[in-house]
Amino acid sequence: MGYTIRANSHTLFLLPPSLDELVPADHLVRFICKLVDSLDLEALGFQVLKGEFGRPPYAADLFVKAFVWGHAFGVHSRRALERASYENVSLMWLLGWNHPDHSSLARFFRQNKEALRKLFRRVVWVAKRSGLVGQSVYAVDGTKIQSQASTEKAWHRGKLEKEWEALEAATEAEMVAWEAAEEAGERYELPENLRDVGEQQKAIQRAMTELKEVEREHLHPAEREARVMKVRKAGLALAYNAQVVSDAKNQLIVAADVVNDENDSGQLVHMIEEAVENVGGAPEETVADSGYMSGKALSMAEELGYSVVVAIRKETGEGKKHHRAQFKYDPSRDVVVCPEAKELGFERIKDRGEGREECRLYRCRNGDICPHRSECSKDPGGRSISIGPYEGAIERQKEKQQHGDKRGLLARRKVIVEPVFAQIKERMGLRRFLVRGLEAVRAEWALACTAYNLRKLHKHWLARTLVLA
Numbered sequence: 001m002g003y004t005i006r007a008n009s010h011t012l013f014l015l016p017p018s019l020d021e022l023v024p025a026d027h028l029v030r031f032i033c034k035l036v037d038s039l040d041l042e043a044l045g046f047q048v049l050k051g052e053f054g055r056p057p058y059a060a061d062l063f064v065k066a067f068v069w070g071h072a073f074g075v076h077s078r079r080a081l082e083r084a085s086y087e088n089v090s091l092m093w094l095l096g097w098n099h100p101d102h103s104s105l106a107r108f109f110r111q112n113k114e115a116l117r118k119l120f121r122r123v124v125w126v127a128k129r130s131g132l133v134g135q136s137v138y139a140v141d142g143t144k145i146q147s148q149a150s151t152e153k154a155w156h157r158g159k160l161e162k163e164w165e166a167l168e169a170a171t172e173a174e175m176v177a178w179e180a181a182e183e184a185g186e187r188y189e190l191p192e193n194l195r196d197v198g199e200q201q202k203a204i205q206r207a208m209t210e211l212k213e214v215e216r217e218h219l220h221p222a223e224r225e226a227r228v229m230k231v232r233k234a235g236l237a238l239a240y241n242a243q244v245v246s247d248a249k250n251q252l253i254v255a256a257d258v259v260n261d262e263n264d265s266g267q268l269v270h271m272i273e274e275a276v277e278n279v280g281g282a283p284e285e286t287v288a289d290s291g292y293m294s295g296k297a298l299s300m301a302e303e304l305g306y307s308v309v310v311a312i313r314k315e316t317g318e319g320k321k322h323h324r325a326q327f328k329y330d331p332s333r334d335v336v337v338c339p340e341a342k343e344l345g346f347e348r349i350k351d352r353g354e355g356r357e358e359c360r361l362y363r364c365r366n367g368d369i370c371p372h373r374s375e376c377s378k379d380p381g382g383r384s385i386s387i388g389p390y391e392g393a394i395e396r397q398k399e400k401q402q403h404g405d406k407r408g409l410l411a412r413r414k415v416i417v418e419p420v421f422a423q424i425k426e427r428m429g430l431r432r433f434l435v436r437g438l439e440a441v442r443a444e445w446a447l448a449c450t451a452y453n454l455r456k457l458h459k460h461w462l463a464r465t466l467v468l469a
Contacts, residue, residue, distance in 0.1 A: 019093040029069060029090040031461045032454060035123070036065050038468040044122060045115035047108075058100050063108040064119065065094050071451035074429030078102035078109075109435070113443035120446040123453050124254050124278045130467045132460055134249030137409060138283040139417035140271045140292065141246075142264045143425070144231045146432040147238045147441070149223030154238055155207040157217045164204050225438040227260050233431075240433065242445050243267055245275040245286075246417040252456055253420060254279050256449040258442045264291040268308065269300045282306055287413045295390025296357075298397050309409050312398060322376045327385050329362075331392060336362040336385045340372055344385055352386075359388045423455075424448050 023029060041060045042048045049057035069091055070081045084091050085099040100108075109116070127133050211219055218228040218238070226238040241262065245255035255274035259267060268288055276282050286306060290313040301308045318325045326339040336344040344362040351358055364382040367373045377383035400406055424430050430448050433441050460466040 019089065019097065022089050023093045026462055027090060028072060028455065028458050029094050031458045032065060032068055032072065033094055034461070034468060035126070035454065035457075036061050036068065038126075039119070039122060041115075044118045046112050047115075058098065058104060058108075060108075060112075062095055062098060063100065063105065063112075066091070066100060066105065067109070067116075067447055068451050068454065069094055071428060071430070071448050072455055074427070076430060076434055078105040078434075081105055109440075109443065113439055116443040116450075117446040120256060120450045120453075121278050123450050123457075124252070126468065127250075127252055127453065127457060127466070128279055130460070130465065132250050132457065132466065133247050133252055133254060133279055135247075135279065135281055135283045136285070137248040137412070137416065138245050138254065138272070138275055138286045139248065139413045140243070140255075140268065140286060140288045141413075141417040141421070142241050142243045142267065142291070143421045144229045144239045145242050145425075145430070145445075146231055146234055147220075147223055147226035147240060148433050148436050149220040149226055149238050151220075151228070151237045154218055154220035154223075154228075155211055157208070157211050160204050160208055160211075164201065164208075167200060167204075223436050225260050225441075227262060229262050240438070240441050241267075243271050244417065244420055244449065245271050246420050247283075248412070248416045250456060250460075251416065251419065252453050253449045256446055258438065258445045260438060264288075265294040265297065268292040268294075268297040268310065269304065269306065272301070272306050272308075273304075285309060285409060287409045287416070289413060295388055295394045298393040299390045302393055302396075308397075309401065309406050310397060311410050311413075312394075312401070322372065324385065329385075329387050329391050329395070336387065338364065338376070338383070340370065342366050342370065344383070347384070350386055357389050359386045361386055420452065424452055428452065428455075 041064060046060040046064070048060050066081055066085070070076060070084070073088075073090075075081050075084050075088075079102045082099065082102045082105065085095055086092075124133065207219075207221075210221075211217070214224075216227075220226060220238055223238065226240060228236055229239040229241065231237045231239050240258050240260055241264070243255075243257045243259065243264075244253045246252070247254050255271055255278055257271065257274060261267070268286075272282070272286050275286075282305070284307065286301075287309045288311070290311040293310045293312055298308065298310065315323070315325065320326075321339050327344070328337050329335075330337055333343075334346055338344060342364065344364045347361045347363045349358050350361045361384055363384045364370070364377075367377075367382040370376070401410070428448065428451060433444055435441060435444050457466055461468075
């Protein structure tokens with residue numbers, strides 16, 4: 001006679017199974033354990049506590065294993081990690097049935113932020129030593145990740161100005177109502193929301209003053225380093241700009257950092273240098289999208305001997321005959337040559353404002369006799385072209401991208417680096433930082449990138465192609 005299997009939560013075992021029997025031999029958690037055990041954590045800067053009195057402290061490797069496991073399996077908060085140590089079999093095995101509380105986990109993180117970043121670099125070195133990191137093509141990219149602080153509770157200049165105006169308007173309206181009540185001999189009570197209007201105005205004034213002092217439009221008083229950025233799925237929000245460099249050979253992250261600049265244009269050389277330090281040498285080519293495009297970055301890369309291919313964003317109407325892109329600067333003669341082979345001579349140095357480099361202005365003096373004057377410019381003084389200090393680097397980059405293999409690298413860029421962010425955000429669940437301050441955020445991002453790399457290296461460990469110390 002047939003029967004169905006039902007769960008019996010009260011089953012008793014004569015010989016209970018061990019935790020080791022419940023964790024498969026090829027499970028990722030066994031690799032995490034082996035790798036952390038192979039490292040000299042004290043040499044990496046982790047605080048190694050030794051208790052002489054009272055309850056013995058948890059070892060540094062236990063905390064490291066817990067944090068790496070958490071990021072690898074999408075358990076990021078300290079409380080969730082503590083809870084998982086009682087509920088998740090693989091974590092119970094990894095921690096040897098120990099259960100560090102959330103306060104201990106948070107304290108360890110605060111005390112070892114720089115060591116956690118060194119842990120990431122050490123894992124990269126282990127992969128490089130095993131021949132799993134190439135130096136042919138690297139791709140650099142960034143993604144915006146929300147900060148722990150709430151965007152709603154931040155100070156926003158526009159919102160504060162509206163609140164100030166609303167308070168003044170409401171106060172004036174209540175004054176009119178109060179005077180009317182006085183004339184009528186009636187008792188008047190101020191609404192509760194306006195009884196502390198003076199304190200509300202002082203708070204707004206303090207916030208406005210601080211925004212002016214730091215020259216910001218948005219600021220969270222408890223998360224001053226976060227900035228408002230455009231975050232996918234969240235819109236404009238307080239966030240950080242997380243950067244990675246990914247290797248084309250095995251899609252491993254070879255460099256990771258976090259900045260609070262809203263754009264990527266100043267990060268190209270910095271991220272290449274991070275990768276060079278971690279791997280021990282520069283790649284043959286580094287590829288990046290148009291967000292990293294700047295003449296200054298290209299020039300710096302050339303000076304340092306880094307070969308880069310950076311996508312150049314096409315401007316509207318660039319294909320037209322008299323577009324700015326058709327005017328070529330000839331440094332040997334210090335002139336700009338127009339599409340009609342006429343020369344624009346140097347006129348003056350042009351100041352482009354604070355924080356921007358000066359440029360040289362060249363102007364056409366052939367306007368009166370040029371048959372294309374009306375097509376080229378409506379400026380009565382003649383067409384002018386500004387040449388910045390990095391024009392040569394930009395032109396050399398354009399020429400470099402005329403080669404088919406370089407255009408092919410730009411096409412491969414997405415395959416090399418963008419899946420990294422998809423894995424970290426979707427599979428590993430990191431869509432918001434849970435710590436405050438740039439230094440702490442960098443440590444949390446390093447942990448996420450370490451966990452990502454271990455997930456990639458796991459298969460090589462199973463295949464015995466990864467060598468641990």
